[in-house]
Amino acid sequence: MGRYNQTIVTEFIFLGFSCQRCTNLCLFLLFLTIYLITLAGNTIIIVAIRLDPWLSTPMYFFLSNLSFLDICYTTSVVPQMLTHFLTEHRAISFRRCTAQLYVSLSLGGIEFLLLATMAYDRYVAICRPLRYTTIMNKRVCIQMVVASWMGGLLNSLVQTMFTLRSHFCNSKVIINHFVCEVLAVIRVACSDTYINEISIVVAGVIVLLVPCFTVLLSYVYIITSILHIRSSEGRHKAFSTCASHLTVVSLCYGTAIFAYMRPKGNMSPSQDKMVTLFYAVITPMLNPIIYSLRNKDVKGALSKAVGKGKNQ
Template sequence: MQKVSQSTVTEFILLGFAPHTSISPLLSTFFLLFYLLILVSNSLLITFTRQDPGLHTPMYFFISVLTPLDMCYTTTTVPQMLVHMLSKKRATSFARCVAQMYIFLFFGVTGSWLFSIMSVTRYMAICHPLRYKVIMSYWVCPPHGGASARTYGVVGGRYYTFFTMHLPYCGPNEIDHYFCKVPAVLKLACADTSLNDLVDFITGFNVIVVPLSLVVIVYANIFATIMKTCSAQRQIKAFSTCGSHITVVTMFAIPCIIMYVSPGSDSLSNSGKKMALFYNIATTFLNPVIYSLRNKDVKKAFLKLMGQSRAPE
């Protein structure tokens, strides 16, 4: 941490997507409405999973954990982006940049490990239904599952942030992104970052590729079991049950792997910024839609909640 004190840069300028133009208010309004929709849709899903006893299962428990995590994940970047779109100065202090980087990584890494734990709940429910409640309630449900995912989030986020911000930064201080993203900040370091790039690649592999590889292995076993033992009708039902989780994981995993693990990825290009928008904002908006659109349990919880709210009338 002694190298941090060698930095002469006290603040960073976030360039965002474009210089201030006449469409900036319109663009900021669009992102604000999108952000509000994220908060409302995810809050409704939290309410359904917490209030309805029929949704008090291991899978919905992890959905109720993932949903507020998604809200915090987006809140880490979007409010600041909205302010910078309308303000003349887009500066953020060195300390705030470090904090934003760590919090963003914490939620991202925690989410990736939650996805792998959620895939295990699917495996137990489909392949070992008779032992599902006993095994899952002891090994996966709180405090074990949620605590283990958060631990990986703390460790992964800390390593990523430390190996980025321990480097000296002596100018320039303009980050070609809309938040303090690791590859974008590393471009500004006035030191050799080859070792840093290697450490980031290894860390990214451990906190992104490994948990998502577990998801692939688990679902490969699920599909093999389904094809061997289930009737055609049960196969369709099982595939439908797994479809929502596979879709959510895919939307999160592919952009993250491209941005953080793929060698030579140009994270500072406009396409890189748009990709970051997708896994940071779009997926957070789509997650509650995917989990509830074709989910009969969530629809029943919604109708029940609406019926209770109308009862006094």
Template sequence: MCANKMEPTNQTSVAEFLLLGLTEDPALQPLVFSMFLSMYLVTILGNLLIILAVSSDPHLHSPMYFFLSNLSFNDICMGTTTIPKMLVSIQTQDQRITYTGCLSQACFVLIFGGLENFLLAVMAYDRYVAICHPLRYTVIMNPCLCVLLLLLCLLLSIVHGLLHTLMLLQLSFCTDLEIPHFFCELSQVIKLACSDTFINNILVYLVSIIFFGVPLSGIIFSYTQIVSSILRIPSVAGGRHKAFSTCGSHLSVVSLFYGAGFGVYISSAVTDSSTNSAAASVMYTVVPPMLNPFIYSLRNRDMKEALRNLIIKHLFW
């Protein structure tokens, strides 16, 4: 039963939800708009430069940069799924989002978030093969396997998103459909349901353990093997530093993505404040896609050289 004994409505009769955003203070709306617009533009430009640099430089046509360019494209999609709708809502002062639009947004956030998770695991495996089995690297990480791994990541991500979305379709909602977030986050939509959400909540935890726990375990295993292999390299040869430098960028991105994700769950567990929860969600939907290009371009010599050549080519030709 809902508050004030409101009768639940059938899911097909739900017209729209209200996205309350990060703040309801009118004085702060211009600041939020400017901040998120800047972050979105930086996300698009930074990740687009990574994609163009990888595609234009023959030296970067390797499995590592193949997965990196797909990660950048996924980051563009992640930002586009949430930020433009928020900017339009602030500009028009219209917080409404249709029932179909809300569930579609929740589905795409799950798909792109899951794809980032799987891509990071595949990139960890790539670094594991490169460092632990360097002589067999080109044989193991052949183009066919790279494409198959990418398709598998995409398939699992789509299954992840559709599974939760189809379960949302089974719920009935009350008339109070205010979401205290800037996008339709799965857990917030579930909280608005008047019908029994026990199965949905159990599914969220079980699927999270499988779809995020298994890739994270794979990343930890890969880096355990990598560190063990690097420590056997003679330090006088300078091989250790070179081996660590090839993993530094990826490890930084992994730490940012999973650190932000765990921060959101810890924040949700510690406090019931919807404002804090919405702010924490920014850390895994907006910040990692924006910072990933900088992490790879600043810590990777080959990427910096490719970006420099790309910029010089378009400035002087």
């Protein structure tokens, strides 16, 4: 063990998805397209909300923050992945790996907390409509977003410190992944990773399961309140308001719980890469599509923005 303490890691080498140049070129074009759609979709959502005064409500304030998070999250992963599709030497320095690990863990944690905040906002809007503007005032909304960011950043700091204090056998560490992901890094450590695994479970409970339980509890009250609405049109409007958020919640929490809260050794590295790919690359692309397709207010704001652009 003393020998491992003296080993200084200089870089991590990724195995990626394939060694064949043709396959990597096709993957490059595919993920470049996904990345551009993600940037465009989330940017359009943010701009539409900013330009339309009818969307200056807590719900859309949180949605614009979610879109900003998705842009940052996918940008922390995809550009490096695209570069590695075009090069044979798929390496990243220890410092860059540390930064990537910290940023991706932070943004992921922030998103889970923010989704729980959005669920609480829907709960107040539907179950406490007369007090909605009082409870969810601008100051409270900002405080909730700040709390989500602080919680995600703090959790990531702890997780990154625990992960990178592990001992590695060589100065150049090979990782069967396409990104510095916490489970992939721990898997190649030479030292005992029991403490790391415990910290991941504890963080998963605090940042993942507790917000997930908050969302579920909120929607129990929401659905109960909706069922008591006498007007079928009112019930339909209430359900449609929550449908987009509930779909995004299912995608984000479902894949994350599957990835981080499963029994040890229950998934191969290839499956691990697919799960990471889904919640780090695919989900940020789907979120603006889900919200724009299922939300009449967002579609209306987009139509107005397009109309103004044509008139100018």
